[in-house]
Amino acid sequence: MGSTGTTLRALRGAQKSSKGVSLYSRYLNRPAGRLLAAGAWRAGLTPNHVTGISAGFTFASIAAVALVEPGWWLGVAVYAGLALGFAFDSADGQLARLTGRGGPDGEWLDHVVDCAKMILVHTAVLISFHRFGELPSDTWLLLPIGFQFAAVLTFCAGLLREQLGKAAAGAASLAAAAPAPVSRVRAVALLPADYGVFCLVFLLLGAPAAFRAGYAALAVVHALFLVAFLVKWFRELKALRAG
Numbered sequence: 613m614g615s616t617g618t619t620l621r622a623l624r625g626a627q628k629s630s631k632g633v634s635l636y637s638r639y640l641n642r643p644a645g646r647l648l649a650a651g652a653w654r655a656g657l658t659p660n661h662v663t664g665i666s667a668g669f670t671f672a673s674i675a676a677v678a679l680v681e682p683g684w685w686l687g688v689a690v691y692a693g694l695a696l697g698f699a700f701d702s703a704d705g706q707l708a709r710l711t712g713r714g715g716p717d718g719e720w721l722d723h724v725v726d727c728a729k730m731i732l733v734h735t736a737v738l739i740s741f742h743r744f745g746e747l748p749s750d751t752w753l754l755l756p757i758g759f760q761f762a763a764v765l766t767f768c769a770g771l772l773r774e775q776l777g778k779a780a781a782g783a784a785s786l787a788a789a790a791p792a793p794v795s796r797v798r799a800v801a802l803l804p805a806d807y808g809v810f811c812l813v814f815l816l817l818g819a820p821a822a823f824r825a826g827y828a829a830l831a832v833v834h835a836l837f838l839v840a841f842l843v844k845w846f847r848e849l850k851a852l853r854a855g
Contacts, residue, residue: 634802634809637702641808645702652707659711659718662704667725670697674729677814678736681744684818694733694811701726723771730767734760737827745820752824759831762838766805773845780852804833 633642652662673693680686704722708714738756741747803809810830816823 633799634806635796635799636803636806636808638799641699641702642706644699645706648699648703649706649710652703653710657707659704659708659714660721662700662707663718663721663725666697666700666704667728668697669693669700670725670729671732673697674732674736677733677817678739678743682740682817682820682823687815687817687823690814690817691811694814695808697729698808698811727764727767730763731760734763745824747824755824755828755831759827759834762831762834766834766838766841769842769845773849776849777852780849804830805837 649662657665670693673690676686676690676693701722704718705714708718734756737759738753741753741756745752747753813823813826813830816826
């Protein structure tokens, strides 16, 4: 095995395109994932091992939201666990590209974990609201359900857009489109929809009213992004058919 510095340099060359990636993922999560991937490589871990570690941090944090009474210390612990899980989620793909040990099984496992965390994190908030929240109205219990719907539909529709786009455009066209310029304005605009930014709201668990307000604001933003993405992806796929 080479030095950590050599590994990090190799990982920098094994990055996915930054097109359509928010500033958080580009400048915080991916670099953190790069460090974790280098450590995992030196420890002899496989990409699937790293995916398992990501799931462990993520699901333990989500379980804490549902089972433990909200407080400031819980908020810090939950945020740290979710953020670490997200960084390991970036690390598994980087490790796979570095070692060439990625495959459909690993990609499938990664997507299954991603989908599970989106379903469970909002379910945990719903349970926390019901068990511990002194809600102004029971209507607030509908908020996590709506947020979950928007998050899961965006995730599934995005995956379908990617797979159907590949089938329609072909590998050659896809490769030609890969070097498209990265828009910093778009990277900033995507921040509210980034999972890493979403994790920050759990730092407010010690102030229930502030947490509800922040969670509700993010839910509205995700709903608006969902509509925008659905329109955009539908038009793109329609254009591919016409072409």
